[in-house]
Amino acid sequence: MTKESDALCATEKEIMHATHRALVNSGYAALSISRIADELDKAKSTIYHYYDSKDALLLQFLRFTVDRFEATINTSIGDDPKEDLNHIIRTLLPSQLTEEKRQLYCVLVTLSPQALERAIFREQFTEIDTRLATIIEKTVRRGVEADVFRDVDPTHAAEHILATIKGTMYGRLTTNREAATAAAKASLFSYIDSHLVS
Amino acid sequence: MTKESDALCATEKEIMHATHRALVNSGYAALSISRIADELDKAKSTIYHYYDSKDALLLQFLRFTVDRFEATINTSIGDDPKEDLNHIIRTLLPSQLTEEKRQLYCVLVTLSPQALERAIFREQFTEIDTRLATIIEKTVRRGVEADVFRDVDPTHAAEHILATIKGTMYGRLTTNREAATAAAKASLFSYIDSHLVS
DNA sequence: GTCTATACTAAGATAGAC
DNA sequence: GTCTATCTTAGTATAGAC
Numbered sequence: 117m118t119k120e121s122d123a124l125c126a127t128e129k130e131i132m133h134a135t136h137r138a139l140v141n142s143g144y145a146a147l148s149i150s151r152i153a154d155e156l157d158k159a160k161s162t163i164y165h166y167y168d169s170k171d172a173l174l175l176q177f178l179r180f181t182v183d184r185f186e187a188t189i190n191t192s193i194g195d196d197p198k199e200d201l202n203h204i205i206r207t208l209l210p211s212q213l214t215e216e217k218r219q220l221y222c223v224l225v226t227l228s229p230q231a232l233e234r235a236i237f238r239e240q241f242t243e244i245d246t247r248l249a250t251i252i253e254k255t256v257r258r259g260v261e262a263d264v265f266r267d268v269d270p271t272h273a274a275e276h277i278l279a280t281i282k283g284t285m286y287g288r289l290t291t292n293r294e295a296a297t298a299a300a301k302a303s304l305f306s307y308i309d310s311h312l313v314s
Numbered sequence: 315m316t317k318e319s320d321a322l323c324a325t326e327k328e329i330m331h332a333t334h335r336a337l338v339n340s341g342y343a344a345l346s347i348s349r350i351a352d353e354l355d356k357a358k359s360t361i362y363h364y365y366d367s368k369d370a371l372l373l374q375f376l377r378f379t380v381d382r383f384e385a386t387i388n389t390s391i392g393d394d395p396k397e398d399l400n401h402i403i404r405t406l407l408p409s410q411l412t413e414e415k416r417q418l419y420c421v422l423v424t425l426s427p428q429a430l431e432r433a434i435f436r437e438q439f440t441e442i443d444t445r446l447a448t449i450i451e452k453t454v455r456r457g458v459e460a461d462v463f464r465d466v467d468p469t470h471a472a473e474h475i476l477a478t479i480k481g482t483m484y485g486r487l488t489t490n491r492e493a494a495t496a497a498a499k500a501s502l503f504s505y506i507d508s509h510l511v512s
Numbered sequence: 513g514t515c516t517a518t519a520c521t522a523a524g525a526t527a528g529a530c
Numbered sequence: 531g532t533c534t535a536t537c538t539t540a541g542t543a544t545a546g547a548c
Contacts (some may be wrong), residue, residue, distance in 0.1 A: 127513080144427060145342065148541060162514055164543065226427040229342060231488040232420050242489040249494065269501070275482075275494045276501030280474060283481030290429040291440040296447065296473045303467070303474030311509040325531080346523060360532050362525065 121183045128166055130156060132180045135173065140219050144226050149173075175236060181223050182240050188217065191251055197259030201277070201308055204252060208281050209301055213288070225289055249278050259312070266314040273312065280304050319381045322374075326364055328354060330378045333371065338417050342424050347371075372425075373434060379421050380438050386415065389449055395457030399475070399506055402450060406479050407499055411486070423487055447476050457510070464512040471510065478502050 124132065134156035139147055141155075149170055153160040167173040190207055194200050210217070224244075230237040253274035259265035284300040287293060322330065332354035337345055339353075347368055351358040365371040388405055392398050408415070422442075428435040451472035457463035482498040485491060 143431060149543085150541070158513095159515055160542090161516085161544080165513065168543095170542070222427075222430050225430060228484075228488050229424040229427065232423060233341060238488065238490055242491055245485055245489050245491055245494065249491075268504070269497075271493075272497045272501040272504070275497035276478060276505065279481030279485060279494075279498040280478045281481065282484060283477030283479065284473075286426075286480060286484060287443055287477060290426050290436065291443050292436060293440055293443055293447075296443065296477075299467075299470045299473035300477040303470040306466070306470070307474065307505060307509060311505060347525085348523070356531095357533055358524090359526080359534085363531065366525095368524065 121180045124180070127158070127162070128176075130158070131163055131166060131173070132177055135177045136181070136219070136223060139223055139226055174230075178227055178230075178237060178240050181220065181227070182244060185220055185224065185244060186247060188220070189248070189251065193255075197255050197262065197264050198308060198313055200255045201252070201259075201312075202305065204255065205277075205281060205301065205304060208248075209284055209288075209297065211298075218289075221285060221289055225286065245278065245282075248281075249274050252277050256312070263314065265312045268312065277304065277308075319378045322378070325356070325360070326374075328356070329361055329364060329371070330375055333375045334379070334417070334421060337421055337424055372428075376425055376428075376435060376438050379418070379425070380442060383418055383422065383442060384445060386418070387446070387449065391453075395453050395460060395462050396506060396511055398453045399450070399457075399510075400503065402453065403475075403479060403499065403502060406446075407482055407486075407495065409496075416487075419483060419487055423484065443476065443480075446479075447472050450475050454510070461512065463510045466510065475502065475506075 121129075121132070131152065134152050135147070137155040138151045142151060149160055149163055152173075153163060156163070163173065167176065188207075190203075192200075192203065194203075213221075227237065228241060231241045232238075249271075253270045256265060256268070256273045256277075257270040260267060260270055280300065281304075284297055284304075287300075288297045319327075319330070329350065332350050333345070335353040336349045340349060347358055347361055350371075351361060354361070361371065365374065386405075388401075390398075390401065392401075411419075425435065426439060429439045430436075451468050454463060454466070454471045454475075455468040458465060458468055478498065479502075482495055482502075485498075486495045
């Protein structure tokens with residue numbers, strides 16, 4: 117399984133990382149080719165050698181970021197569906213968010229408003245969610261078929277769990293409600309324990 | 315209970331509505347004073363008569379939008395906690411999103427990345443969530459105390475429900491996964507029915 | 513493939529007339 | 531309170547040398 121971003125040449129990768137830094141340090145509104153060049157050890161015009169326009173660069177950068185995010189989803193399938201679900205939740209909502217993960221999530225939140233209107237951005241966010249939903253759904257389905265879980269609709273339950281994870285992460289990044297993350301996580305575990313487990 | 319935006323003069327309100335239109339029609343990156351003036355029946359410099367800077371305008375606009383969002387939260391408290399919860403969910407996740415609500419939610423999604431770094435934006439998003447969480451928590455607590463609900467932690471359950479609502483809405487706005495909204499909602503109702511109700 | 517230099521455009525913001 | 535006109539800065543993008 118080759119990621120598209122593996123096909124990038126060294127300089128293109130440097131540009132992607134510079135864009136990441138510029139976005140994290142200065143936000144979307146201030147993201148300009150000049151600002152990216154500042155984070156890069158190259159001149160502005162070098163960026164135009166690789167990308168026709170700022171828009172083309174941004175599109176590639178979203179692809180680059182989505183690939184990196186998807187690489188962090190550790191799809192280790194064990195033999196205990198409940199433990200697998202808990203593992204997924206702990207991976208996506210770690211108690212301690214590493215700086216690297218925090219930045220990755222921040223970039224996705226920063227780019228997400230583009231998905232409101234631009235189809236090509238929307239499709240990438242759709243891809244992420246479909247991927248996550250599929251992983252969770254398969255795990256729930258295995259649990260239901262193994263009679264470890266109640267006879268719930270795996271699709272419905274998976275979308276519920278995914279929405280809760282996303283809403284929790286989103287709140288964690290955009291509010292000061294530190295206790296909310298732990299509370300939502302606790303209730304999600306309890307839901308799996310009492311509602312899902314038969 | 316007076317909203318801060320009630321204190322705005324007629325022209326300021328016009329500017330707020332013009333900003334809303336500019337943001338909805340052209341997105342955050344293209345949001346400029348010139349662009350707002352285009353949506354307004356006034357010159358650019360008139361805007362500077364009311365606001366010292368673009369930043370001051372944006373801050374006021376977030377306040378204006380948060381007030382409008384909070385006005386849509388119909389806190390009708392009935393005598394049936396379960397029905398009240400369902401009502402809250404149906405209000406925040408209506409089956410048919412009116413164009414007006416869709417725009418309001420889109421504006422919040424568009425402004426939310428600002429909350430990642432700017433404390434003053436962050437506080438407003440914190441306010442929204444705290445308000446919603448409190449409403450849900452009170453409802454759950456009433457249900458627990460009336461023995462209609464199981465003896466769950468009202469805070470934990472409320473944060474779970476809120477996160478699910480937010481994640482569902484966020485996905486609805488930023489992806490093409492139309493079925494996901496209905497699935498998450500169905501599972502949330504089922505959670506209330508089977509897990510919360512005793 | 514990377515640089516310097518530059519054309520062009522649009523932005524934020526202000527001055528001053530009415 | 532609203533206008534026209536303007537200053538200044540910064541952006542996107544290109545041309546052409548090395």
